Amino acid sequence: MIKTEKEILRMSQAAKITDQVYQKLLKVVRPGMSEKDLAKIIRNSFEELGADGLSFDTIVASGENGALPHAQPSNKIIREGELITVDFGCKYQGYCSDFTRTFAVGIKCSEIDQIVRDYIQQKGYGEYFIHSTGHGLGIEVHEEPSISLRDGTILQPGMIITIEPGIYIPDLGGVRIEDDILITKTGYELLTKSPRELIVVK
Known part of the structure; x- marks a missing residue:
């Protein structure tokens, strides 16, 4: 061994x-x-x-x-x-x-949104995910494409998008995690690198 x-x-x-x-x-x-x-x-x-x-x-x-x-x-x-x-x-x-x-291969914005939506649904929180998964980012804070079920744009190297799933439960609270992501020829690169784990600040 x-x-x-x-x-x-x-x-x-x-x-x-x-x-x-x-x-x-x-x-x-x-x-x-x-x-x-x-x-x-x-x-x-x-x-x-x-x-x-x-x-x-x-x-x-x-x-x-x-x-x-x-x-x-x-x-x-x-x-x-x-x-x-x-x-x-x-x-x-x-x-x-x-x-x-x-x-x-050639994944569409709408497919990313569906993957995120399906995962949250499987965890029992589908009804509390009430916005799209993300959007393009550049000179403007909101640019094309939209990472939503309505956008069939195929992601291409050089695009920068946000991925920001959120769960919002009335009378309790909400959680959203957002990252900026560069689409590359071999997949993606996280531009924001802070940990996603819940931190308790004392």
């Missing part, structure tokens, strides 16, 4: 290669590709970056296939706005990496 320094170095390199494959994948994935297309890109990228091979059969699960923990890549076409789960790894000088991420 305890690895030697030499083993740790090899496993660290396997992990580094795996991270590089994921970053490459995010740059090339597009709606219209199949799950098998992505699996092939992953396999070829590992080879190009010096891995010995895969450490296990790659999992690519998009949309409804994401409900299958060990889904095999299929001919299913990836659609705009779908969540995609990838689980892959490589061997480097005999040692394995293992990596999983879920990401979205």
Whole structure:
């Protein structure tokens, strides 16, 4: 169970290669590709970056296939706005990496709002979330797009938006947490970094 320094170095390199494959994948994935297309890109990228091979059969699960923990890549076409789960790894000088991420392709503002709304609903507070999830931010404090069910704008790198879910319970009080978020080519970057945990100031 305890690895030697030499083993740790090899496993660290396997992990580094795996991270590089994921970053490459995010740059090339597009709606219209199949799950098998992505699996092939992953396999070829590992080879190009010096891995010995895969450490296990790659999992690519998009949309409804994401409900299958060990889904095999299929001919299913990836659609705009779908969540995609990838689980892959490589061997480097005999040692394995293992990596999983879920990401979205071409996600719409309305879909983000729905995800937030569904989560709050599941926790039993749906009726108390009475405004949109967020909005664009720039020279004006409120700019396009609107992170609401009514806005079908697809988020693009370079946009800066707020995400500000709130729960407001009459005769009790309310809580809202808001962050400023830069949309990037590989996902997002939090511009506001303060902790979200409840703080009691004494």
